[in-house]
Amino acid sequence: MAMSRRRIDLPALPSDAGEGRGKRLRAATPLRALLNRVFPDHWSFLFGEVALYSFIVLLLTGLFLTLFVEPSMKEVVYDGSYKPLRGTDVSAAFASTMDISFDVRGGLVIRQMHHWAALLFMASIVGLILRVFFTGAFRKPRRASWIVALLLFWTGCLAGYTGYTLPDDALSGTSLRIASGVMLSIPVVGSWLTTSIFNGEFPGDVIIGRLYIVHTLLVPAILVALIAVHVGLVFRRTPMQWPGSGRTNANVVGERLFPRYVLKRAGFCCLVFGVIALLGGLLQISPIWLAGPSRSAVVGAGSGPDWYMMFLDGASRLMPAWELDIPIGGGYTIPPMFWATVVLPGVLFVSSIGYPFIEARLNGDTQDHHLLQRPRDVPARTGLGAMATVFYVVLTAAGASDVIAARFDISVNAMTWAGRIGLLILPPLAYYVAYRICLGLQQHDRQVLARGVETGIIRRLPGGRFIEVHQPLSATDGAGRGDLEYAGSAVPKKMNRLGALAPAVKGFFWPVDGPTEALASAGHSLAKSGTHGVVNPAYPARGTRDADARTNDEMTNQPS
Numbered sequence: 001m002a003m004s005r006r007r008i009d010l011p012a013l014p015s016d017a018g019e020g021r022g023k024r025l026r027a028a029t030p031l032r033a034l035l036n037r038v039f040p041d042h043w044s045f046l047f048g049e050v051a052l053y054s055f056i057v058l059l060l061t062g063l064f065l066t067l068f069v070e071p072s073m074k075e076v077v078y079d080g081s082y083k084p085l086r087g088t089d090v091s092a093a094f095a096s097t098m099d100i101s102f103d104v105r106g107g108l109v110i111r112q113m114h115h116w117a118a119l120l121f122m123a124s125i126v127g128l129i130l131r132v133f134f135t136g137a138f139r140k141p142r143r144a145s146w147i148v149a150l151l152l153f154w155t156g157c158l159a160g161y162t163g164y165t166l167p168d169d170a171l172s173g174t175s176l177r178i179a180s181g182v183m184l185s186i187p188v189v190g191s192w193l194t195t196s197i198f199n200g201e202f203p204g205d206v207i208i209g210r211l212y213i214v215h216t217l218l219v220p221a222i223l224v225a226l227i228a229v230h231v232g233l234v235f236r237r238t239p240m241q242w243p244g245s246g247r248t249n250a251n252v253v254g255e256r257l258f259p260r261y262v263l264k265r266a267g268f269c270c271l272v273f274g275v276i277a278l279l280g281g282l283l284q285i286s287p288i289w290l291a292g293p294s295r296s297a298v299v300g301a302g303s304g305p306d307w308y309m310m311f312l313d314g315a316s317r318l319m320p321a322w323e324l325d326i327p328i329g330g331g332y333t334i335p336p337m338f339w340a341t342v343v344l345p346g347v348l349f350v351s352s353i354g355y356p357f358i359e360a361r362l363n364g365d366t367q368d369h370h371l372l373q374r375p376r377d378v379p380a381r382t383g384l385g386a387m388a389t390v391f392y393v394v395l396t397a398a399g400a401s402d403v404i405a406a407r408f409d410i411s412v413n414a415m416t417w418a419g420r421i422g423l424l425i426l427p428p429l430a431y432y433v434a435y436r437i438c439l440g441l442q443q444h445d446r447q448v449l450a451r452g453v454e455t456g457i458i459r460r461l462p463g464g465r466f467i468e469v470h471q472p473l474s475a476t477d478g479a480g481r482g483d484l485e486y487a488g489s490a491v492p493k494k495m496n497r498l499g500a501l502a503p504a505v506k507g508f509f510w511p512v513d514g515p516t517e518a519l520a521s522a523g524h525s526l527a528k529s530g531t532h533g534v535v536n537p538a539y540p541a542r543g544t545r546d547a548d549a550r551t552n553d554e555m556t557n558q559p560s
């Protein structure tokens, strides 16, 4: 039997009847406010999402692995399916990881998915940090989010490191030996710390079991807490958006959480899962059977950590052999390792956490910001970011110096010296180049606003001179100069950005509905719907889709 829903004409109802309904429906109000929240949509906002989805994959695959891993250093004889190692004395941890790889159904693909997800998780966190830095998204009131993102990076490093040690293969053993060396280099407490963690001499027989607890309980709990705080802050605060058409510090232009934003996010989540599954299924990673079981006396050439930790390895390789003797008591020696692997990360950590506060202090900036900045508009910060990135990249490359040396037949010493010199010269150079590029881009923007867009049409003047015809973006004065001010958003620089080429099939690759605009206050009640894709109210718009765009108010309840 067909049922039809009675339409209620709220304005026509007596006022007390509306109140009665309001009272009854009050339970739905918080949920409705949440579902109606508006989120700006831009590819650069996807880093955080990739991190979240790959973390979910890490949790699920990690859970699977815990069912089969035996985190023990007890010696056993390997007798699994991998013939070349049969009869070898290995630890139970190594044997169980071999079993996961060769004898547990689906084990290898899940193990590889876990490792690929870890790499993707860290890559997306680094992408998130870079995006936040270069766009000034760390400014007030989002300093807490910046700190959380940095903590996610360092905790992720700990997660990756502890996971890497669990299979107890030759690479795990090497990384444990390095960790013990790093701890021993710490003055005063170093030897106490090492013997406490390893329960005596390296390697001892408890470290894998301890790291297993850190990796599967402690670190995931910290990561879950950090991610919860990060997502909580995103929902509590007005989302940041790129400047553009009708976007101000006091509104948000984008898509409502429900239904479209949620559906798109769910689709993207499936995509990330799919990509990790493909990577895990198709691309080999961490083949411990090639490295063999861990032996304290054996360190193979080409040993190295995962990419995100390689900068620390690189720092220790580039550090000159400078020892510092401190004549206190019986005398202390601070080995070079201490500066490269303890002091350097400490300095990086503190300076990166402090950066938003230092910048605000230097600029005297006490305002709240909800609009992102284009990197070109803040050349000094962009230069600093480029400098830090190049510093990290040089150290990372130095972490693979032996592999690069072997592959390209270069001496390892030459690689070390190239790294040292590169570390001193390249970061300041990157600052200078990035700074100049920013100024160049700024100037080009101003030129387009003043003179218009290049059309590609060349005209010959009566005097014989050739000029390119420009399409002004606004009314011009007698000298052909426009009067537009730069508004902090993208300036159209090609003719088809001005509306010459409208999308052929609307609604297939491009949304039919215009974005929603909401107030930037808590709860984000809907205000009105806008048009799509206009870069600045002052600039000519690409074809708008008013004709086929239903307004958002038609699709949802009116704000209460």
Ligand code: HEM
Pocket: 058, 059, 061, 062, 063, 065, 066, 069, 097, 111, 114, 115, 118, 121, 122, 156, 157, 159, 160, 161, 162, 163, 164, 165, 166, 167, 215, 216, 220, 223, 285, 286
């Ligand atoms: C609840 C969360 C997690 C659980 C239960 C878990 C569990 C495990 C287990 C049991 C192993 C050993 C597998 C083996 O021996 O191959 C492992 C390895 C590993 N884990 Fe996790 N893990 C979790 C989260 C993470 C996170 C957040 C990261 C990194 C960001 C990570 C990175 C790794 C890495 C790199 C390995 C080495 C994989 C290999 O052998 O190739 N894990 N994890």
